[in-house]
Amino acid sequence: MGTPKMVVVNKEWCKGCGICVAFCPKNVLELVNEVVCIARSEDCIKCGQCELRCPDFAIYLKEVPENV
């Protein structure tokens, strides 16, 4: 259903507030050295809660072409 998506982080813009980590329903994210990282990508359900509430436009869902 639809194009597959993956969550990506723009580390340059992340200020490490931890909002995405706290509100991720599947506990996918972690802060490492005050920057968010995708610790358990296999658990990600692509719900977009992180993207919705990132104050810094630093995390979002990206469409992945199927052949990649």
Added chain:
Amino acid sequence: MSDQIKLLQGNEACVEGALAAGMEFYAGYPITPSTEIAEISAQKLPAIGGHFIQMEDEIAGMAATLGASLAGKKSMTATSGPGFSLKQENLGYGCIAEIPCVIVNVQRGGPSTGLPTSPSQGDIMQAKWGTHGDHPIIALYPNSVQEIFDITIECFNMAEKYRTPVILLLDEIIAHMREKVDLSSKDSIKIIDRKRPTGPKEGYLPYKADEDLIPNMADFGTGYRQHVTGLTHDVTGFPSNSPIVALDMMTRLMKKIEINKKDIVKYEEYRLADADFAIVAFGATSRAAKDTVNRLREDGIKAGLFRPITIWPIAEDELISLSKKVNKIIVAEMNMGQYVNEVERVACKNCSVEFYGRFDGQPINPDEIYDFAMEVLR
């Protein structure tokens, strides 16, 4: 032709001049003795497809005037003393963001509420220094109803040409006086519109000046996207804390007026050709001073009048020449001594400068300048 000759009040002539210059927007707040300018604008603007709005206060009147100018319309606001104080905040914004507009200040007795229905020339220095920080300012001050009409057009022209707010100073006397005005005088004044960009929309630099130091100005909504701010900014229009950017911006803002002083500085010389004594006066006071000059001439005193029409920037070169020619200058103004300090700064090396002022809400009459002149000439 004859329908072009009218009996008008000063404030009325101001609106006629503004309309002749292309005013399409007015925002203001009622205040004596400038209210007629708002009333007549409210009546006339919608009839030409323009817009009038009475704002909630003077600050908003100034803000809306600037907003409308950014949207591409020639705009004006008018006020008096207390309102002029309130306008200063956004007047400074207009200076730094280089937004053309005309601000009329019909001077009345101050400070504070002061003498609301009495004449004064107490806002001469406020017109230059009312808003904080160094900034360029152009202020013109006519002395007859005809000249109010003509000079209002000039104010719009200068605002558009130099991308800056222009102050039209009036006083209660000339604003409420009725005189004959020939509206056809506008036919000899070329109407000037701001330079607008014509190049590519992508990469438009709203504060990149041409050789004349004036940047092209795009109307909001025409595809030239831009950011306008009251913060110190670079050629892109975006804020910067760089000392070089601040230096460049401030230097250009001041210089764009300085290099055009020949065009901006207007004045009248009356019987000065052979004079060895001069009166400097403007607005209503200059009318009395002219009478005084004639009486002194009858007494055999070689008197003349220098009347600055452009108050800011000051007619420095002309006043220096004058000071070299005459032995004495009297500055007569309805305040406790404002412009006299500027004249003294310019002229004191060459001649003595005396001050005659009145600040009781009464106009200065020719007799008292005459008496004062006789006293200082003794």
Added chain:
Amino acid sequence: MNTSALVKEYFREDKLPHIWCPGCGHGIIMHAVVRAIDNLKLDPEKICIVSGIGCSSRASGYMNFNTLHTTHGRALAFATGVKMANPSLEVLVLTGDGDCSAIGGNHLIHTARRNIDITTIAFNNNIYGMTGGQYSPTTATGDFGTTAPYGNIDKTFDLCNLAKAAGATYVGRSTAYYAKQLTTLVENGIQNKGFSFIEAVSSCPTYYGRKNKKGDAVEMMKSLKDDYIDIKIAEKRPDLAQSKILMGEFYNKPDEEYTEKYQKIIDMLKKESYHA
């Protein structure tokens, strides 16, 4: 459109990342505003964003439209001039609680009263952030600010009630946590031909949070979730609404718009001069 595409389409990417502190709700609100613009497929050339002074008002610089960063409190007055001079522009005002209800309070009530077609989004973080944490008209009574070292004795403004009472024809509130609802409210506000007021409750972990021991960015975001309840739910389940703050669409009563009323005067005068 995902964030990356939205940034490319509607932001001045070279100006990002923005200056707001880690965990400040303002970025979420700015994001929601741009999503609303995108959802409505508005022509960016016809959008004019006007802001005042303060943390919130820095938003205009990041957004790639016609943008006007004005003086403190005066955004609505500048915006009124822009809208009157060119009613075809879609004018949005981005402001803060201090900017629009203290120094700009007079402009807020009168712009609302006129019902001029301007959509105002008030980023309410209950504090003056830019100057370092002084109490604002929306700082809760008893809370602390650097200028309320013994607790704030002022009563607070309810910004939505204020705007509604003054004559706004569309009024709503949401929080940075409920960013989707916020987007919807902004969309509705833009579509309302008249004065729309959206209170977007933000959070200031740096000053308000720290000064009042309200926790870090995450804790404050949790409050923006747990302390609020939609007015529709509250009406059905008053028991759930106990000690909660209402959000949602509070008022939606379109009325004749100001510039349209003025246009009628222009048209009438045109007709009169034609017949004269």
